Amino acid sequence: MRVLLVEDDDRLAxxxxxxxxxxxxxxxxxxxxxxxxxxxxxVDFVLLDLGLPDMDGLEALRRVRRVSAVPIIVVTARTDEREILRGLRSGADDYLVKPFRTAELMARMEAVVRRGTRPMPARDHVITVGDVRIDLGTRQVSVGGEPVTLTRREFDVLALLAREPGVVRSREEILDEVWGDPLLSASRSLDVxxxxxxxxxxRPGLVETLRGTGYRLGGQ
Structure with a gap:
């Protein structure tokens, strides 16, 4: 396979x-x-370190996932459970903590390949709910043919729900994906x-609230 190794430590690389x-x-x-x-x-596979000098690796992971279904294993010294969960929720197929044995890395790569790659994220895809049109490619929303202006985060929340209509997303998952911090769950930012x-x-029913669970894309 053609493997992209994203690692700023020359000796380890x-x-x-x-x-x-x-x-x-x-x-x-x-x-x-x-x-x-x-x-x-x-490339066919990505090994991604999180401690990169120009951008946090989780942000790089999210950006890759917006356009590619390439298998990704995060390889990092970060051992905090929250970091591991954020990596997996951001699109990593697996997470390997340094130091590790080469045999374990190879085994995990093989396991990811056997599972197959995830579906490609929707790019130039349009979701329609009643008279609401959500264009994930152009980041435009219209209602009854009339454009609706949303903030960046409003659209990101809507797009996350629209990519898998009917799937319930927890508050923590949305906050982690859109804000990059699941601990913001105590705030009212998402509610706003x-x-x-x-x-x-x-369309009050466009985003349904499931108390104690989260949100999902609904009807109008």
């Missing part, structure tokens, strides 16, 4: 390159997130944005 090459993989190395984003579209969506579209 060299060791992993040698080990992966011995197993028949072709390695493309990136030390910066900006290079990883540029190269991720041309959901209220804004209902008000601006004039």
């Amino acid at each position: 060299a060791a992993l390159t040698t080990a992966l090459s011995r197993h028949g993989h072709q390695i493309v190395r990136a030390g910066l997130a900006v290079d990883a984003l540029r190269l991720s579209g041309g 944005h959901v209220a804004g969506l209902r008000s601006k579209t004039g």
Whole structure:
């Protein structure tokens, strides 16, 4: 496989390159997130460190996931359970904490490949709910043919729900995906944005609240 290794530690990158090459993989190395984003579209697998100098690795992970279904294993020294959950919720297929043995890395890569890649995220995809039209590609929303202006986060919340209509998203999951911090669940920020969506579209039932569970895309 053609593997993108995103790692800013030269010594570790060299060791992993040698080990992966011995197993028949072709390695493309990136030390910066900006290079990883540029190269991720041309590889079969991504090994992603989170401690990158130009961008947090979780943000890089989210950006890759918006456009690619390439298998990704996060490889990092971060051991905090919250970080692990954020990595998996942001789209990682697996999470491996340093230091690790090469044999474990290979086994995990093989397991991810056996499971198959996740569905491609919707890009130029349009979801219609009644007379509400949500264009995920252009980030435009219209109601009855009339455009509706949403804030960036209002659209991000709506898009997250629209990608899988009917699927319930927990408050923590939405806050983690859109705000990047599930601990904001104690705030009313999400409630304010959901209220804004209902008000601006004039469709109170567009976003349904399931008490104690979360939200899902509903009818009008």
